[in-house]
Amino acid sequence: MSATAAGAAGVTGRVLNIQHFCTNDGPGIRTTVFLKGCTLRCAWCCNPESIRPKPELAFDVRKCIGEKECGLCLKECPEDALYVVEADGKVRVNWDLCTDCGKCVPACPTEALFQFGREMTVEEVLAEVEQDAAFYQESGGGLTLSGGECTLQPEFSAALLAEARRRGINTAIETAGNVPWDYFQQVLQHVDIVMHDHKLTDPGRHKRWAGVSNARILENFRRAYTTFPQTRFVARTPVIPGVNDDEEHIRSVLAFIRPYPNVVDYQLLPYHRYGEGKYGFLGRVYALKDFPSVPAETLRRLQGIIDEAFGRTKP
Amino acid sequence: MxxxxxxxxxxxxxxxxxxxxxxxxxxxxxxxxxxxxxxxxxxxxxxxxxxxxxxxxxxxxxxxxxxxxxxxxxxxxxxxxxxxxxxxxxxxxxxxxxxxxxxxxxxxxxxxxxxxxxxxxxxxxxxxxxxxxxxxxxxxxxxxxxxxxxxxxxxxxxxxxxxxxYNSVLSHTAETLERIRIGARDVGRLAVVEVPGQHAGWLALQSGIAAMADAILLPEIPHDLAAVAGALALRERAGHRCALVVVAEGARSAVGAAPSPPAPPGGLRASLTPNADPDFGEGAHVMDRTGGLAETVATALQRLTDREVLPFSLGHLVRGGPxxxxxxxxxxxxxxxxxxxxxxxxxxxxxxxxxxxxxxxxxxxxLGRIRTVPADGALIQTARALGIALGDEGGAQP
Incomplete structure (x- = not known):
């Protein structure tokens, strides 16, 4: 290992999870590494556990065996944030009093209480990623960094991606692009495929649904397309009913990306509610509770517009 | 000072x-x-x-x-x-x-x-x-x-x-339940009405008693829907025309209590990132959408009683009014x-x-405590004395 690589291998980042055998996060079979921390607050977020930068407590009441059988966590909490509901004898977390100190986690024998996020070195992550190296070669897969916002930890992400590339692993990221340009370009120079979100085109509506205007995001994307002409970009839109499931949005994204030949595709990600349960684990409120899913017909129609723009119209 | x-x-x-x-x-x-x-x-x-x-x-x-x-x-x-x-x-x-x-x-x-x-x-x-x-x-x-x-x-x-x-909400809830009961009885249906009450069943119990419900399901008393169906059948045989089942949002089934869903490959943590397990977010104890429980109980009771069942969810409706x-x-x-x-x-x-x-x-x-309905309290005794099923009746057969 070179001196540079050895130094980079020790860089640490806040990792949420490493997920093997992913088929939706880029070409082939991939290992997706989710990093913690995000600068947006999209109402439909399916990874709420990734939003805050620091490790945080989560609780799955189904796994709690109750105060009578156990009750160990109640003695550990310095904030009196844990309590028992008489109806089922199980513990609950008062999320307002919890400070995410994590002292209750080792006390819980059933892992009902657990923590999202841990510090890992580049080498530790790569050791896990390399377990599936054979599959990457067979399938044309590799490593995908996701989040949260993976470019929010630029030193770690850049070191991880550079080292993966050095070891012959294809690299991809999923990003919303809402970071300073310095961060963005620091990471992007080590990436083969950039999957990036065009959530909403109108700055005001972007602010309403994702927390901030998209001005910096669009500026970053424009600069990225021209600064990294050899990198493949895949634009994506999470299609949210009543928010961005309209032709106008799709057409404006197409108008934005089509001048750049290295934006090779535009994909629609239909809204799903898989993340909803996790809001319960974290004691947070899911804003889109009761939202319907996107009708298949809508998706077909929008996909047709994209296919036409990319010259893929079926005869 | x-x-x-x-x-x-x-x-x-x-x-x-x-x-x-x-x-x-x-x-x-x-x-x-x-x-x-x-x-x-x-x-x-x-x-x-x-x-x-x-x-x-x-x-x-x-x-x-x-x-x-x-x-x-x-x-x-x-x-x-x-x-x-x-x-x-x-x-x-x-x-x-x-x-x-x-x-x-x-x-x-x-x-x-x-x-x-x-x-x-x-x-x-x-x-x-x-x-x-x-x-x-x-x-x-x-x-x-x-x-x-x-x-x-x-x-x-x-x-x-x-x-x-609470008293205003109780009044509105009881009035609404009574209207639903009369309407359902008239068309020979069984109404299953979900009312607020995630941890405590006071509202379901008190409004249910007031509206002369046939069964009331509470978070405090895990229920068996087969027992509910059995109790309803007994009431029917005794000449009642059953029309109203009140369900608190947080009511729990005693049958297969706390069914741990099958562990997804890689354990819980692996399931907590997107696309890992499409069924996960729809699991047993996630944030139930309003009305979800009424639908679940209604469908199960329809199967058990062979009666047409009408699910309702009152939710925000009972917060208004004077x-x-x-x-x-x-x-x-x-x-x-x-x-x-x-x-x-x-x-x-x-x-x-x-x-x-x-x-x-x-x-x-x-803080750190919830005031729940005592299992042997006067209200529970009242409900039982009135023949209202609470879902824990053993031995009842449909």
Missing amino acids: TQPVLRIAINIGSGLLPGLDLVVAGAALAADRLDLELVGIRDGYDGLLYPDRYPDGGLVPLRPAMVDNVGHGGSLIGTAARTDPFRVRVSTADHEVEEVDRSDDILAGLRAAGIGAVISIVGGSAVTGLHALSVAFKLNRKGVRTACIPKSIENEIAGVPQAFG PSVLDRQLGLSYGAAAVRALHAGEDGIMVSYRPPDLGSVPLRET
Whole structure:
């Protein structure tokens, strides 16, 4: 290992999870590494556990065996944030009093209480990623960094991606692009495929649904397309009913990306509610509770517009 | 020695209930009698955190003349939407979103306005539960002299037998249930109605008894729907025409209790990232969508009874309407009691009506506990005496 690589291998980042055998996060079979921390607050977020930068407590009441059988966590909490509901004898977390100190986690024998996020070195992550190296070669897969916002930890992400590339692993990221340009370009120079979100085109509506205007995001994307002409970009839109499931949005994204030949595709990600349960684990409120899913017909129609723009119209 | 309080602020945590303006009026009238000034903080703590949003200021002086015409609904000073002063969402100049602790700004704002104590009307939000109570507790720990007034739709606040607003919601719920029962009976259907009550079944039980339900399912008593179907069949045989099953939001099945869903490959943690397991988010104990339980119970009962079943969910419908007579006098009493408690030097308390006394409990005792329906209490005994099925009847066969 070179001196540079050895130094980079020790860089640490806040990792949420490493997920093997992913088929939706880029070409082939991939290992997706989710990093913690995000600068947006999209109402439909399916990874709420990734939003805050620091490790945080989560609780799955189904796994709690109750105060009578156990009750160990109640003695550990310095904030009196844990309590028992008489109806089922199980513990609950008062999320307002919890400070995410994590002292209750080792006390819980059933892992009902657990923590999202841990510090890992580049080498530790790569050791896990390399377990599936054979599959990457067979399938044309590799490593995908996701989040949260993976470019929010630029030193770690850049070191991880550079080292993966050095070891012959294809690299991809999923990003919303809402970071300073310095961060963005620091990471992007080590990436083969950039999957990036065009959530909403109108700055005001972007602010309403994702927390901030998209001005910096669009500026970053424009600069990225021209600064990294050899990198493949895949634009994506999470299609949210009543928010961005309209032709106008799709057409404006197409108008934005089509001048750049290295934006090779535009994909629609239909809204799903898989993340909803996790809001319960974290004691947070899911804003889109009761939202319907996107009708298949809508998706077909929008996909047709994209296919036409990319010259893929079926005869 | 405690400093005498001259100026008191009042605010309301999230969750509208009928007649909140009466609580504010009670405080205003009592403050006037004690030569204290009362100001309202608009929309929870927003009036202090974002004064620029309010052309007339984030603080509203509340004088007796202002509160003459109350009791028609509304809250007079607004309720907190979801602002938590300990975790305020801000957009930075760099277009990034983050949450910051602005509780010190609240303390500074109160000091600058010469406010020596705060009355917070807290509890009873369908969305955030007892969040506002915890916020009041934390601010009290930071030095804000505090008296809380309990409001709740579930009546689950520990140490408080009668939270403000519960009686009005109970009346509306019972009336609605009665209408549904009559309608369902007329067309020979069985109505399954979900009512608020995540942890405590007071509302389901009391409204169900009042509306002469045939079965009531509570969070406190795990139920077996086969037993419910059996009990309904027995009632039918005895000449009743069963038409109404009331289900609290938090009711739980005893059959296969706590069914651990099959562990997804890689364990729980692996399932907590997207696309890992499409079924995961629809699992047994996630945030059930409103009405989800009514549908589930109705479908199961239809299968067990071979009767056509109508699911309903009352949810927000029962929060509206005028306050009940009991809540009118309770609201005014609670408002006045909080002012008197602060004037008498009390701090860190919640006023609580325990007939015949109107006293207070330490805030600490209201946190970390939920007031649930006692399994052998008078209301449960009443329900059983009336032949209402609670889902734990053994031996009943459909």
